Amino acid sequence: MDLRAARRLGVGAPAPGRTSRCLPAGRASRAPTVRPPRRQPRGREHGAPVHRGGDAWPRGRPRRPGARRPRGGPALRPPLAAGAYARRAGPAGRCGRDRCVRGAGPARSRRRSRTADGPARRRRLVLWSSVRRRAAWTVVSALLSVGLGALVVLRAAEWLPVLVLLVVGLLVTTALTGARRLGALLLGPPAWVLSAVRGLPLLQRTLATTRGHRLLWPVVRTVVLSAVALVVFGGLFASGDAVFGAWVDRLLPDVDLVLADTLVLRAFLWFFVAGVVLAGTYLALNPPPVERAATPSPRTVTRPWEWAVPVGAVVAVLLGFLVAQASAMWGGHDFVRRSTGLTYAEYVHQGFAQLTVATALTLGTIGLAGRVAPRRTRGDRLLLRALLGTLGVLTLVVVASALFRMAVYQEAYGYTVTRVLVDLFELWLGLVVVMVLVAGVRLSGRWVPRAALLAGASMLLALGVADPEARVAGANIERYEQTGRLDLVYLASLGPDATPVIAERLPDQLAACVLANLRHDTDPDPLWGWNLGRARAAEAVPAGSDAQSPPEEGGQGCLRVIGEDGR
Known part of the structure; x- marks a missing residue:
């Protein structure tokens, strides 16, 4: 044992040839007995304070006589506990100096990361704050929404912003809720409206949190009460005394009534838009399960003829309509006048609206038949593909007939924006029919509602760019x-x-x-x-x-x- 180790333990080494007074006689020639250092409790290495579930004196502060030991509250005990018991979590049972003594370091680093993440959260928009913001459909919906919104700046047509708002609302709600089926897509806009009610508890908690601010709400209350007092009492005295009223007129600026109405309207629009954005943000953070809330799938029929006979009746009616169309086309204007007493332009204009409604109802028939028809055997699936495929092809012929009728009518009586929009709607219906035929090949149409919405939004964007x-x-x-x-x-x-x-x-x-x-x-x-x-x-x-x-x-x-x- 060397001299430095002996001095560290408080044992003096005897001089050579002398007998230590601390040792008994007869044992002077032997080396002094050195006891091993007493083992320190866990957490006491390197002088760290011991945490026994109660109070602890923080290291680095000298304890003055009469000073009280600080109480380890909720904010102080976790850092001390982390420093005292760091040896248990350390690698290979070791306890480094930074772990034992500076146990509050990890807590400080975690608190710093939360503070730095706050501004990033506040900068999120409606779609960016969605839990589905990285989905491909959300990205496509955001791009289409931006393009459709730009049409409001590019075009001055008054009807275009209405269509843009409707389509953008469907795109945003579909992206936020993750809707895929038709019923879920239709539940998206009501879910946005109901988010204003669902978010009221969150708004109440937010106001309750800000109400504890020591400066904000007193200033707001003071300003509001002062403004109300000035308006009420100032208006009463100004109307009751002519001299005081003249002074008030000189102090207040002259505001045009038109400008005042515009400011009121803009304030109302700002309040409405802010409410819509807040409701959309809550919908993005807490989307409702619209897929489960949609109408459940009906039970499939047990006998194939229960659905095949009604669909066959629709097919027969469409075949009769096609025969009539072929007769009118081959007979020409004279045949139409002899048969109906109408001119050809009047004839084609008379049935356009009915053909458009028939196309939409045929799509509904195809969708309903595809949901109730059994698919257990190969024969059931073959019958389903054959009847619905025939019905879809005949529907495409009806769409072509409706577009031809509108073209003839426009050549006879001129072009209007309404007729162009109806043409576009009929063309979109035909595109949806094509999607249904493609889905019928594998008897899986889960992708059709979103594809139809995407096609409609793209067609509206192309229409706005074309300047109708x-x-x-x-x-x-x-x-x-x-x-x-x-x-x-x-x-x-x-x-x-x-x-x-x-x-x-x-x-x-x-x-x-x-x-x-x-x-x-x-x-x-x-x-x-x-x-x-x-x-x-x-x-x-x-x-x-x-x-x-x-x-x-x-x-x-x-x-x-x-x-x-x-x-």
Whole structure:
């Protein structure tokens, strides 16, 4: 044993040749007996404090005489416990200095990570805060929603934002709830509305948390109460005394009634949009199980003829309709007039709406038959594919007939935006029928509702990019150049998107008559309300240009219809 170890243990080494006074006689020549150091309790290595489930004196602070031992509350005990019992969790039973003495380090690091993650959570949007934000359908829905939302800035048509909001709402709710079946897709928008009610407890807890703020709510209460007192008492005294009322009029600025109404409307819209966004955020964080809440699948029938006979009846009716269509096509206008007493244009226009409804009902028939038909044997599956495939093909013929009827009617009476939208809807129905036929090959149509929604949103996006009002105006002008027939009243009813085409392609006199109704739309928009369609219309029609006023009905001046009685 060396001298340093002996001094560390408090034992003095005897000088050579001398007998230590601490040792008995006769044992001077032997080395002093050194006892091993007393084993310290766990957690006491390197001078760390011992945690016995109670209070502990923190290391690093000298204990003054008379000072009380700090109580280990909930915030102090876990770090001390982590430092005292770090040896148990250490590798190979070792206890390092940082683990035993600085046990509060891990707790501090965890607290720091939570604080740094807070701003990232607050920056999330509705789709970004969804639990399904990494799904492919969510990404596609977000891209389509952004593209459809851009149409509101690019086009000035008043009907386009309505369709955009409907389609974007379906896309967002489908992405947030993960709906796949048709019933689940239809439950998505009601789930968004009900999220405003489901989120009320969370809003109450949030307000209760912020109510404990020492400065925020006192300032808010003071401002609100002061404003109410000023309005109530100031209004009473201003209306009761003329001099005081004159002073109040001088102090308050003059506010235009139109500007005041606009501000009130904008405030209401802001409040409404904020509520919609908050409800959508709650729907993204807590999506309801719409797939389980949708209508359950009906029981399959036991006998194949229970579903085959009704479907066969529909097939027979469609075959009779196709025979009638072939007779009218081969017989021509004379056959139609002799058989019905109608012109061919009246004949094709009369049944277009009915054909569109029949197409939608046929799709419903195919879907219902596919759910109730048995598929146990190979014969059942073959019968299902044969009947539903025949019904789908005949439905495609009905779609083609409806599109042909609308094309003939537009050639006879002109083009309108409504007819273009109906054509687009009928074309979308035909595309859905094709999807159903493809799904019938494997008798699995789980993907059809989402694919139909994706196709509809894509077609609406393509329609908005194509500028439908400008194309309708151009088609009517081409028809006027070929036939000499034009409905000036309808051209004047089109929005600013059609103004550049009308000003460029119509003769000056007719263009002046049509653009007279658009004079109030040539004023420049403010920055927050800028629109590409209105900006192009303002460039096409200068504010100082002369134009005739639109005539009253039965008056002279600009003609209402050229060469026909418009329909």
